[in-house]
Amino acid sequence: MRNRIKRLIVMAALLLACPGALLAQEALRVELQLEPPHLDPTRTASGTTAEATHLNIFQGLTRIDRHGEVQPALAKAWDVAEDGLSYRFVLREGVQFHDGQPFDAEVAAYSLRRLLDERDENPQRHLFQALEEVVVLSPLELSLTLSRPDVLLPFRLGLSAAVMVHPVSVHTNTTQPIGTGPYAFVAWKRSKGVHLRAFDGYWGESPAIEEVLFTFTPNRLELESGLAEGLIDLYPDASSLMAHMLFTQRVDYVIQDGISEGQVIVAINHGREPFGDRRVRRAISHAIDKPALLAIYPTASPPLIGSHFSPRHPAYVDLSDRYPYDQARARALLEAAGHGEGLHVTIAVPPTQYAERSSLYIASDLEAVGIGVELQRITWGEWIERVFTEHDYDLTIVAHVEPFDIDIYARDDYYFNFHSPAFQALWARIEAEQDPARRNRLLEEAQRYLADEAVNVFLFMKPQQAIRKAGLQGVWGDAPIPAVVLEELYWE
Amino acid sequence: MRMGFGLTARLAALTALLTLVILGTIAMALMSFAEYRKELSELSGQHTRALMTASQLIQQSESMVGSGAMLLLADDHLTRRQAMFEINDRKEWIGRLVDELTDMRPADGNFAEINRARDQLVESLEQLDGLVQQRIDLSQRLREAHDPQGVDRLQQIEAQIAYLIRAHRSLSQALGVAVGYHVSRIRTEIRGSADSLSDDIRHRERVLKGFVLVTLLVLIALVLHINRSVVQRIVQLQKVISSERPSPDDLVVDGRDEIARMTGSIQRYVQRINHNEERILAMNRELDFLATHDALTQLNNRHYFERALNERRSEMQRSHYCAVMIDIDRFKVINDVHGHDAGDRVIRYVADCLREGLPETALIARYGGEEFVALAFDMTAPELESLLEAIRQRLESTAIDANGESIVVTASFGLAQKIPDTEFQVCLKAADEALYEAKRQGRNRVVTRRMRAADLGESSDA
Numbered sequence: 001m002r003n004r005i006k007r008l009i010v011m012a013a014l015l016l017a018c019p020g021a022l023l024a025q026e027a028l029r030v031e032l033q034l035e036p037p038h039l040d041p042t043r044t045a046s047g048t049t050a051e052a053t054h055l056n057i058f059q060g061l062t063r064i065d066r067h068g069e070v071q072p073a074l075a076k077a078w079d080v081a082e083d084g085l086s087y088r089f090v091l092r093e094g095v096q097f098h099d100g101q102p103f104d105a106e107v108a109a110y111s112l113r114r115l116l117d118e119r120d121e122n123p124q125r126h127l128f129q130a131l132e133e134v135v136v137l138s139p140l141e142l143s144l145t146l147s148r149p150d151v152l153l154p155f156r157l158g159l160s161a162a163v164m165v166h167p168v169s170v171h172t173n174t175t176q177p178i179g180t181g182p183y184a185f186v187a188w189k190r191s192k193g194v195h196l197r198a199f200d201g202y203w204g205e206s207p208a209i210e211e212v213l214f215t216f217t218p219n220r221l222e223l224e225s226g227l228a229e230g231l232i233d234l235y236p237d238a239s240s241l242m243a244h245m246l247f248t249q250r251v252d253y254v255i256q257d258g259i260s261e262g263q264v265i266v267a268i269n270h271g272r273e274p275f276g277d278r279r280v281r282r283a284i285s286h287a288i289d290k291p292a293l294l295a296i297y298p299t300a301s302p303p304l305i306g307s308h309f310s311p312r313h314p315a316y317v318d319l320s321d322r323y324p325y326d327q328a329r330a331r332a333l334l335e336a337a338g339h340g341e342g343l344h345v346t347i348a349v350p351p352t353q354y355a356e357r358s359s360l361y362i363a364s365d366l367e368a369v370g371i372g373v374e375l376q377r378i379t380w381g382e383w384i385e386r387v388f389t390e391h392d393y394d395l396t397i398v399a400h401v402e403p404f405d406i407d408i409y410a411r412d413d414y415y416f417n418f419h420s421p422a423f424q425a426l427w428a429r430i431e432a433e434q435d436p437a438r439r440n441r442l443l444e445e446a447q448r449y450l451a452d453e454a455v456n457v458f459l460f461m462k463p464q465q466a467i468r469k470a471g472l473q474g475v476w477g478d479a480p481i482p483a484v485v486l487e488e489l490y491w492e
Numbered sequence: 493m494r495m496g497f498g499l500t501a502r503l504a505a506l507t508a509l510l511t512l513v514i515l516g517t518i519a520m521a522l523m524s525f526a527e528y529r530k531e532l533s534e535l536s537g538q539h540t541r542a543l544m545t546a547s548q549l550i551q552q553s554e555s556m557v558g559s560g561a562m563l564l565l566a567d568d569h570l571t572r573r574q575a576m577f578e579i580n581d582r583k584e585w586i587g588r589l590v591d592e593l594t595d596m597r598p599a600d601g602n603f604a605e606i607n608r609a610r611d612q613l614v615e616s617l618e619q620l621d622g623l624v625q626q627r628i629d630l631s632q633r634l635r636e637a638h639d640p641q642g643v644d645r646l647q648q649i650e651a652q653i654a655y656l657i658r659a660h661r662s663l664s665q666a667l668g669v670a671v672g673y674h675v676s677r678i679r680t681e682i683r684g685s686a687d688s689l690s691d692d693i694r695h696r697e698r699v700l701k702g703f704v705l706v707t708l709l710v711l712i713a714l715v716l717h718i719n720r721s722v723v724q725r726i727v728q729l730q731k732v733i734s735s736e737r738p739s740p741d742d743l744v745v746d747g748r749d750e751i752a753r754m755t756g757s758i759q760r761y762v763q764r765i766n767h768n769e770e771r772i773l774a775m776n777r778e779l780d781f782l783a784t785h786d787a788l789t790q791l792n793n794r795h796y797f798e799r800a801l802n803e804r805r806s807e808m809q810r811s812h813y814c815a816v817m818i819d820i821d822r823f824k825v826i827n828d829v830h831g832h833d834a835g836d837r838v839i840r841y842v843a844d845c846l847r848e849g850l851p852e853t854a855l856i857a858r859y860g861g862e863e864f865v866a867l868a869f870d871m872t873a874p875e876l877e878s879l880l881e882a883i884r885q886r887l888e889s890t891a892i893d894a895n896g897e898s899i900v901v902t903a904s905f906g907l908a909q910k911i912p913d914t915e916f917q918v919c920l921k922a923a924d925e926a927l928y929e930a931k932r933q934g935r936n937r938v939v940t941r942r943m944r945a946a947d948l949g950e951s952s953d954a
Contacts, residue, residue, distance in 0.1 A: 222581075360574050363570070364568065377577070377580065
């Protein structure tokens with residue numbers, strides 16, 4: 001009897017406490033489409049890992065804001081020596097990791113040394129080649145020594161590959177990421193998404209949104225259905241949705257236009273015959289009707305490009321018409337290369353909307369000049385593994401979202417299998433050049449070189465059209481870096 | 493004293509019982525709410541999710557037909573591929589939906605049937621894709637150059653396509669049936685849950701009503717009990733106490749509770765008050781007697797005698813009376829010779845003789861040390877005189893024993909009858925004069941004052 005009464009009292013108390021618990025369960029759902037291979041941005045070039053974790057779980061010494069400008073982050077200030085060869089960073093006090101480990105200059109030095117370590121395959125290590133030495137000056141002071149001046153260093157330190165990690169948790173960051181950001185990792189269930197919750201011990205202002213769920217729905221139909229049912233609060237890359245137009249009619253959703261730093265290309269595997277032959281590559285470039293391809297964007301007209309370079313950069317050269325749509329020339333070039341009787345290619349299509357939709361047009365275009373096409377739809381994981389890592393593909397369609405990454409063409413190990421001593425020499429000169437004007441001229445030269453070689457088919461800059469719930473504010477308009485900055489979101 | 497099962501304890505127990513019943517009712521209601529909430533959230537959560545998934549499954553199965561139509565109608569490879577993309581998206585999604593449903597409803601089984609139907613359908617659609625591809629290519633060729641063989645081939649392809657479409661219909665029906673089975677099961681289950689929830693609610697309602705009834709009954713019992721065991725008894729008590737002469741026997745002491753103990757106290761208090769009152773009355777009577785009587789002889793004293801005569805003044809003016817003054821002869825000698833005790837004895841003896849010798853209606857009082865007075869009503873002087881003579885002779889002939897010695901006492905009597913139209917003092921004075929005459933004549937005799945003409949004349953003069 002007494003036990004029963006006790007139970008009743010406990011139950012009554014629970015009931016009174018319940019409404020609060022029920023209210024707290026609504027999490028913001030952000031759709032990213034591509035399931036990340038893992039959650040450590042210092043270990044993968046996959047932009048989706050950066051989108052989910054960068055500036056949310058992980059933070060760098062600096063950060064890049066929505067306008068592409070560098071801002072202080074874990075370093076509250078820095079200065080550069082007159083010769084440009086050394087930087088001194090002053091770190092923020094009282095910063096801790098989600099597991100309670102403190103952040104200090106030793107941890108920062110560890111993270112940067114790890115970034116530079118060749119054995120640790122950081123996808124953006126090449127951006128930090130000028131960095132020679134990292135010295136801890138005091139618990140909150142760090143000195144970086146460069147082999148040559150690099151004005152972009154603070155910007156680069158704000159990229160997702162340069163985030164701060166702790167030696168204690170670094171080895172489990174792929175599945176259990178622990179950083180210093182405003183959100184702590186809760187769980188990652190395959191096909192359910194990545195669950196984050198606001199971190200109590202965050203050094204900055206507490207974010208307005210307590211819980212967030214990143215979901216990854218590769219299937220277009222499912223995605224459109226999820227949006228139609230209003231289950232998705234934010235989908236940052238809605239540009240090529242077929243049902244796009246329908247959502248402009250919905251009062252509960254807002255579509256906002258923006259641009260990204262992502263070049264959409266048909267990447268060509270130079271290591272596989274016959275793509276080592278420049279005539280074949282040029283034939284492919286001529287065969288694709290790029291202006292017609294933009295039909296995949298019902299409400300945006302992103303700029304066409306002709307090389308791997310952003311039109312927003314001062315050194316940009318418009319080469320978009322370098323290979324005009326010309327089926328006859330394409331056939332002639334194929335003929336000349338000995339493939340007059342026909343050629344068969346496979347296009348690896350990752351599950352992004354722009355890739356899927358443009359692959360249909362590209363396949364028809366190629367078939368129109370006598371190239372047989374097989375569209376091979378693969379998951380993002382397969383793309384990372386087979387295409388990006390194992391270089392096992394003919395052609396693929398992908399966006400390179402990292403800003404200013406033309407240097408990838410100087411990399412021998414990159415998945416294009418493009419090995420050009422000439423371009424590597426050119427890149428070395430660009431890196432060594434201190435004068436901005438001369439440097440820009442060299443960059444123009446680099447763009448022309450890549451276009452002339454038809455290294456890949458350079459299609460257009462990926463538009464960044466986000467679809468969001470009408471009440472959700474703070475979504476970035478443009479995407480200067482791949483990131484969904486949850487900290488800045490709030491409900492109106 | 494052993495404390496009984498007190499009122500406080502009983503009331504506390506009843507209040508506790510009432511509180512318990514009320515709390516029980518509330519807890520019961522709360523518990524029911526919690527259970528409904530749980531059931532409802534299960535209904536809305538799990539079942540709705542299952543139903544949603546199943547509906548999506550149906551929708552996708554049906555949309556397969558649409559995608560098939562799109563494939564059928566494709567006249568270029570872009571549209572054809574687009575249709576195949578869509579078909580494969582649907583296939584994949586159906587697979588995932590089936591997985592979800594399997595997760596949600598592992599007991600249902602039979603999900604393989606859906607996947608089998610789906611795979612057959614997709615396989616058929618892939619065949620269709622191949623035929624459509626051929627058709628597109630052939631049509632293209634026919635547009636460029638006339639080819640009678642090609643036309644035949646195109647007709648063959650169309651026939652094959654038509655055959656596939658028919659097969660297709662039954663396949664998609666099979667898929668629809670396989671999915672429909674689960675939808676109907678889920679629907680039945682939801683209805684079952686809703687029914688059992690509603691039954692449960694009804695049951696809880698009844699129990700709750702029962703609780704409310706019990707609460708009311710306990711409340712009524714509590715009120716009745718308080719009325720019977722407290723209010724009525726206090727009213728009764730108040731009634732008894734407020735009567736003019738509360739009798740302890742009217743105070744009923746039932747039980748051993750606080751009110752019974754209080755009643756007992758009041759009863760004892762009333763008893764004590766009544767007892768004290770009686771004592772005070774007795775004392776008053778005694779004091780009254782002492783104030784009006786002579787302690788030695790128990791006769792009225794002079795003070796009472798005079799007051800009584802004053803009170804009867806008007807009555808005495810109308811009636812006839814005689815006054816007698818009596819004095820013991822040579823009393824001082826007796827006192828001196830035999831002592832005060834002997835004197836007292838003599839006075840008591842004379843008083844006794846007077847009381848016994850005079851009529852009961854006569855007013856007799858000790859008037860002074862050895863002097864007595866008597867007033868006899870409605871008697872003539874000769875009648876009274878003979879009575880007095882008898883008393884005188886009894887005194888004279890009887891010896892009084894005083895400390896072993898015999899004393900014979902005599903007394904002198906002065907008698908006067910009412911002198912008309914005068915106050916009784918006049919009569920007393922006349923009797924006193926007669927006594928003086930008796931003393932002067934040698935004591936031990938009765939002298940009656942004779943009526944004189946002056947007595948009457950005085951009165952007629954007046």
